Amino acid sequence: MMNSDSRTKSRILIADDHPMFLAGIRMLLTSAADIEIVGEANTGSRALRLISETRPDIAVLDISMPEMHGIAVTKRLMAEAVSTHVVLLSAHDDPTYVRQALGAGARGYVLKNSAGDNLIQAIRAVSSSGLYLDPAIAERCLPASDLAGSRMNGTGERGALPLTDRERDVIRLIALGFTNKEVAAKLGVTTKSVETYKTRASEKLDLRSRSKIVQYAILQGWYHNAL
Structure with missing residues (x-):
């Protein structure tokens, strides 16, 4: 055994x-x-x-x-x-x-x-x-000038449409390195739904690349919270 x-x-x-x-x-x-x-x-x-x-x-x-x-x-x-x-x-x-x-x-x-x-x-x-x-x-990983103008409102998105809870969950898990399939399993949704939430969040925040998603995550403190 x-x-x-x-x-x-x-x-x-x-x-x-x-x-x-x-x-x-x-x-x-x-x-x-x-x-x-x-x-x-x-x-x-x-x-x-x-x-x-x-x-x-x-x-x-x-x-x-x-x-x-x-x-x-x-x-x-x-x-x-x-x-x-x-x-x-x-x-x-x-x-x-x-x-x-x-x-x-x-x-x-x-x-x-x-x-x-x-x-x-x-x-x-x-x-x-x-x-x-x-x-x-x-502690030195907060981006400097490239994020100085990031849009922020009460949830960290000034000047942008606020994210829904599901959109935020998806973009956070993607930033933490999970694949779309893994995100879908964690949230109990389909992979296609994950892609839809990711697209909506990316459009709202103008996150056109994975590196921009990572920069946004750093600004939100998501990586520090995961330590």
Whole structure:
């Protein structure tokens, strides 16, 4: 009979082109009883192939890898509606990189210099349908001039038609990295309904791209509330 530990383990793929760093991540994650490493890669393209083969719960990807960087891999996974969630490892503490990562669909962003302290916490947060931003950069991720003129009313939409509760639920879950199919399952509606709510919300707020949805979510504090 399968024991309870094996049922609750998060299946993780790790990818980094630096062998010593990859070995360190392996050692760190192996020490956690609720984590199982199911694959390793040293390039983005190999990570993508292994994700397709092993279907891990979470892929921990270096943001800068040969052949295909971590954000590009994340975009591909989102485009193909793969259920694997992504936590990106990065040496960059510039909020621009964080917004690009979240805009691509990543559910976590951890700085390499603090991975020893934060990576396991990030994996556990994402495994619980949450989102994780490295504490060292979370407070600096509010957009500056590009959001300074965002329309806001009592619900955060000045000068725009207010969102319905359902439209807000849909746009929030999409911003948090859930696919249309996952949003539909969470809300008990059809995928087509999710697409309709998303379109209406995007038109009301002039959110013409995923990156704009992410920027709006940051302004609303949705990511901070998910930490």
